[in-house]
Amino acid sequence: MKHLEDMKHELMCCTGCGYCKQHCQTLDIGGTETDSGRGRVFLAYGLLTGEITEDQSVVEALQRCPLCGRCEQDCPSTIPISDIIQTARRDLTAVLPAHRKMADDILDKGNPFGEQPVPTARPGEGEIAFFAGCVSTYQTPELKEAALSVLEKLDLEPVMVDEICCGSPLENMGRDNGQPPLLAERLAEAGMQTVLTACPSAVLTLRETPRFTVQHLTAFLAEQNLELVPLDGVLMYHDSSVLGRKLGIYDPPRQLLQQAGGFREFTENRKLALCCGGDLAFQAAFPDMAGEMARQVMDEAREQGAVVVTADPHCYRHLKGHGEVLDIIQVMDRCLQ
Ligand code: SF4
Ligand code: SF4
Incomplete structure (x- = not known):
């Protein structure tokens, strides 16, 4: 339990009060204690102390959480519940089949969907890069088109490099993530100072590489004093x-x-x-x-x-x-x- 050892203090601070269960959607849907924040914190504690051993039910309970962090808003002891769950995953030995496939696809193909890699590099002006991310590149190209169109309307021509996955799914499933340095190398080689992306997971992952500023596109656009024509509809x-x-x-x-x-x-x-x-x-x-x-x-x-x-x-x-x-x-x- 080498990773959970680092969270021993946080685990010990949990009083077991159960306030974190109030608004947990996986508990609401799944219905058992181990579908809740408290249940998962207890599982992590049990794994750390050796009071429980890993089996399929433990693996599934710890993975069956989107790490949304909603439970943390209700915890009076400010326990970093989603960090504990994510850390416990790093100590698991068993891997769910869906996660094995996704991890293999990221490492082999550079994207989590098993798609053949597509070239994404395009020249631009200045030191701003745009990172579309795997979802927009492989599954929802309308989002990449919209982002490039918006930037073009602002007279910006961001550079794009040949993208690989930032590795956010690897981190979330509890695997080591060697993707950010590889991606950072490509962006640094292109001389980029600022990376814009519409993907929050990419901001979270890439901001750990201190070679450039990473900004979510909404934060960037909110600073631009845009003149917008109002849209109809609710x-x-x-x-x-x-x-x-x-x-x-x-x-x-x-x-x-x-x-x-x-x-x-x-x-x-x-x-x-x-x-x-x-x-x-x-x-x-x-x-x-x-x-x-x-x-x-x-x-x-x-x-x-x-x-x-x-x-x-x-x-x-x-x-x-x-x-x-x-x-x-x-x-x-x-x-x-
Ligand atoms: S609300 Fe916080 S202290 Fe209470 S059981 Fe949940 S994690 Fe532990
Ligand atoms: S992170 Fe979200 S789904 Fe997971 S235990 Fe907390 S509230 Fe429930």
């Missing part, structure tokens, strides 16, 4: 768990949507937002639970007659199988002349 902004709770980016997308004609909030928003279940590793291994989480998000928007707007390609990819959704960059593309 929009509801959904906070991605990664963009919101992990990166703390709540206001820039709201500012942009306000400029684009306004939007509605979900009942639970910002730090308290529901998770849509769109984390790639979670969704690949537990599609039924991930689908139910998406439906919980989409049902509220449907009741309001609204289109969901997200600022995370992972959420967009997942939610669009369950209803009407736009990425905020698509909204910006429509509103910018």
